[in-house]
Amino acid sequence: MPHRTFLTFIWPSALAMLLFIALPIISVGVQSLHIEHEQVVETVKNCGPFGCKEVEVINADATAQLQADKPLGRFNGLGTYTNRNHLAFEEISAAMQAGGGPGAFFGAVFNLPFYKALAFTLTYTFVVTPFVLILGFFIALSVNRLPGVVKGPTIFVSLLPMIVTPLIGSLILFWMIDSRGIIGGTLQLIFDDPDLSLKASPALTWITLIIYGVWHHAPFAFVVFYAGLQTVPKDTLESAMIDGASRWQSVVHVVLPHLAPLVVFIALIQLMDNFRVFEPVVGFNAEANATSLSWIIYNDLRGSDGTTLFSSAAATSMLTITGVCILLAPVVLRTWRDNRQRA
Amino acid sequence: MTRSPLWLSVLSLGFLALWISVASVPFLWTLWGSFKVEADFFSKQDWRYALHGIRTMAETGGAFTGAGYEGAWIKEEFWKATINTAIVTCSVVTISLTLGTLGGYALARSGFRYAFWILIIALIFRAMPHITLVSGYLLPFFQLNIWGHLTTTIIVMVAINQPFTLWMLHSFFLNIPKDLDESAMVDGCTRFQAFRYVIIPVMWPGVITTGLFSFLLAYNDFALTALLLTEENQTMVPKIAGFLGNAQEQGNVMYAVSAVVSATAPLFVLVMVFQRQIVSGLTAGAVKG
Numbered sequence: 001m002p003h004r005t006f007l008t009f010i011w012p013s014a015l016a017m018l019l020f021i022a023l024p025i026i027s028v029g030v031q032s033l034h035i036e037h038e039q040v041v042e043t044v045k046n047c048g049p050f051g052c053k054e055v056e057v058i059n060a061d062a063t064a065q066l067q068a069d070k071p072l073g074r075f076n077g078l079g080t081y082t083n084r085n086h087l088a089f090e091e092i093s094a095a096m097q098a099g100g101g102p103g104a105f106f107g108a109v110f111n112l113p114f115y116k117a118l119a120f121t122l123t124y125t126f127v128v129t130p131f132v133l134i135l136g137f138f139i140a141l142s143v144n145r146l147p148g149v150v151k152g153p154t155i156f157v158s159l160l161p162m163i164v165t166p167l168i169g170s171l172i173l174f175w176m177i178d179s180r181g182i183i184g185g186t187l188q189l190i191f192d193d194p195d196l197s198l199k200a201s202p203a204l205t206w207i208t209l210i211i212y213g214v215w216h217h218a219p220f221a222f223v224v225f226y227a228g229l230q231t232v233p234k235d236t237l238e239s240a241m242i243d244g245a246s247r248w249q250s251v252v253h254v255v256l257p258h259l260a261p262l263v264v265f266i267a268l269i270q271l272m273d274n275f276r277v278f279e280p281v282v283g284f285n286a287e288a289n290a291t292s293l294s295w296i297i298y299n300d301l302r303g304s305d306g307t308t309l310f311s312s313a314a315a316t317s318m319l320t321i322t323g324v325c326i327l328l329a330p331v332v333l334r335t336w337r338d339n340r341q342r343a
Numbered sequence: 344m345t346r347s348p349l350w351l352s353v354l355s356l357g358f359l360a361l362w363i364s365v366a367s368v369p370f371l372w373t374l375w376g377s378f379k380v381e382a383d384f385f386s387k388q389d390w391r392y393a394l395h396g397i398r399t400m401a402e403t404g405g406a407f408t409g410a411g412y413e414g415a416w417i418k419e420e421f422w423k424a425t426i427n428t429a430i431v432t433c434s435v436v437t438i439s440l441t442l443g444t445l446g447g448y449a450l451a452r453s454g455f456r457y458a459f460w461i462l463i464i465a466l467i468f469r470a471m472p473h474i475t476l477v478s479g480y481l482l483p484f485f486q487l488n489i490w491g492h493l494t495t496t497i498i499v500m501v502a503i504n505q506p507f508t509l510w511m512l513h514s515f516f517l518n519i520p521k522d523l524d525e526s527a528m529v530d531g532c533t534r535f536q537a538f539r540y541v542i543i544p545v546m547w548p549g550v551i552t553t554g555l556f557s558f559l560l561a562y563n564d565f566a567l568t569a570l571l572l573t574e575e576n577q578t579m580v581p582k583i584a585g586f587l588g589n590a591q592e593q594g595n596v597m598y599a600v601s602a603v604v605s606a607t608a609p610l611f612v613l614v615m616v617f618q619r620q621i622v623s624g625l626t627a628g629a630v631k632g
Contacts, residue, residue, distance in 0.1 A: 001453045001454070003455070005534045006449050006458075009445045009446060009448060009449030010449045010461075012442045013442040013446030014461075016498075016502040016505050017505050017506065019502065020498065020499050020502030020503065021468050021471070021502060021503065021505075021506075023479075024476045025471075025475075026479075027479040027482070028476070028479035031478065031482060071485075139362055142355040142358055142359040142362075143359065145347070145355055146359070155618065156614060156615065157363050157366050158362070158363070159614050159621065159622075160367060161366050163610050163614050163621075164370075164607055165565075165580055165607070165610070166563060167563075167580055167583065168583065168603050168607055171599070172369045172370065172373045175385070175600065176372065178385060180385035180387055180390075181385060181390065182372060182390040182393070185386070215365065219366075220625060223621075223622055223625045223626065224626055226622075227622070227625075227626035247347065272470040275472065276472030278472070278565070282565070294472050294474045294475075294566070298566065298569075300478075301474075301477060301478055301481060301570055302569075302570070308481070310481065314478050314479070317475035317476075317478045318475075320472055320475050324470045324471060328467060331466075332467070335463065336463075339459055
């Protein structure tokens with residue numbers, strides 16, 4: 001296809017991505033180097049019956065004018081990146097010097113908002129992904145053994161956790177694990193502890209969120225593996241049987257190698273999706289014990305403390321994007337190498 | 344194949360039964376509970392209150408009540424959010440499919456290296472958490488005075504949807520034999536005529552599947568809609584999140600429960616009707632590798 005024709009076909013799509021994905025990334029980058037204006041303070045003489053005093057007053061008009069003239073704020077360099085709410089260099093070096101062993105050090109580091117969110121995001125990503133693969137694989141194996149009539153309805157039900165809106169899915173589970181809900185109440189009964197609450201401790205919150213993640217994503221792995229199972233070569237399976245392979249051996253040595261490329265595909269998609277974990281934190285009301293990178297950006301932008309922290313959100317966004325690039329680097333490199341060999 | 348031993352069948356069926364209940368019971372439970380009063384669904388005494396509806400009978404006289412739905416749809420005006428969701432999802436699906444088919448076709452038929460690089464960049468864009476982009480939108484949108492409108496959100500969603508749509512349709516177009524449009528061009532068609540008369544009639548299965556996923560993305564989104572829309576323009580999902588904030592204080596959690604059930608119902612219908620397409624769509628990317 002000539003370049004010209006290619007361009008005529010692709011420009012609407014390319015323009016949309018350029019304007020609303022590429023440019024915003026640059027805009028986020030610029031924003032992260034700036035910081036909100038300080039309020040303009042004037043010294044005014046305030047004269048009363050007991051003489052004159054010099055008072056510092058905030059000039060609201062001048063502040064608004066400055067804000068309108070330079071909406072980005074003032075230049076701050078990498079200041080936002082290194083402050084306490086992001087990479088927190090000072091706090092970390094302080095924690096290092098304080099001594100007290102690795103326990104105290106990590107305790108201090110994971111109290112910093114950015115590292116706290118990073119810790120949860122990475123744990124979530126790297127725990128949910130393998131569990132999704134394993135659970136999905138076994139569901140696929142089991143469904144594959146079912147007789148044809150019940151397969152359809154089984155697949156239908158299995159798809160539900162994945163198709164449901166993430167926020168809604170987490171709310172549904174959240175209401176069930178509420179101490180007044182069915183699961184929460186039953187757990188209290190089992191452990192004979194009327195104060196047991198899954199929301200109270202960080203560990204339990206993390207486990208709840210991870211279980212939600214596996215529940216939500218397992219159907220995806222199941223469907224892909226199930227489709228892969230349909231294409232397993234029957235001849236190879238049969239000859240393995242004839243050679244005396246047990247059922248389990250033929251799964252390990254015939255089926256698994258056949259599905260290996262799918263494992264890579266699912267793992268890639270899962271890493272991308274789990275790294276952006278956000279809705280469950282909102283749905284499970286978990287921000288006290290578990291925050292994610294996406295959630296702290298949302299929290300800054302929502303301006304829950306009264307002001308929208310554009311620069312802080314932008315800096316976290318840039319750090320998150322860097323994280324995504326690191327995560328994807330091996331995949332891109334491999335694809336690039338394959339492509340170069342082919343060319 | 345030899346017959347499998349009994350223990351294996353039992354194990355496999357038992358495991359499957361467990362999974363099926365884990366996958367379906369939360370939905371059934373919430374559907375059932377949405378017709379009860381809060382004192383039953385969130386019972387301080389015993390969760391079985393929700394089964395029998397003891398408090399519901401005491402408070403309303405019947406075993407089931409539509410009070411939650413009435414409160415959500417009429418008092419809290421959930422119907423407005425439903426209309427907004429309908430507008431947003433329909434527009435996003437139509438526009439992103441139009442742009443995506445053109446782009447995906449070009450990517451599938453171009454033999455040049457840059458097509459490959461566009462796909463790689465699209466993959467990186469696809470991995471970007473949506474909320475990181477929102478921090479780039481807000482300030483410019485405030486400046487241009489376009490923040491809060493449905494139109495803005497629709498355009499943003501179309502753009503964010505493009506990387507995925509391009510990948511998906513690109514792989515569908517690769518499966519349509521090249522000879523088809525090339526022979527049309529040998530017969531004297533231009534590229535556009537070949538696309539119009541040869542490709543468009545055979546592309547619908549791929550387009551429908553991609554459309555389903557665009558629909559889900561637009562319907563399920565929370566990050567964008569929560570931050571880019573004014574309160575009266577809110578779609579269903581941020582509206583439900585809004586319920587939680589003020590409803591828990593007013594004791595109207597049941598509004599949120601009913602709204603959740605209402606918002607889930609269309610998705611169930613969607614899966615029921617399009618199960619085959621969804622399954623084929625999920626695997627389309629995988630089979631290619």
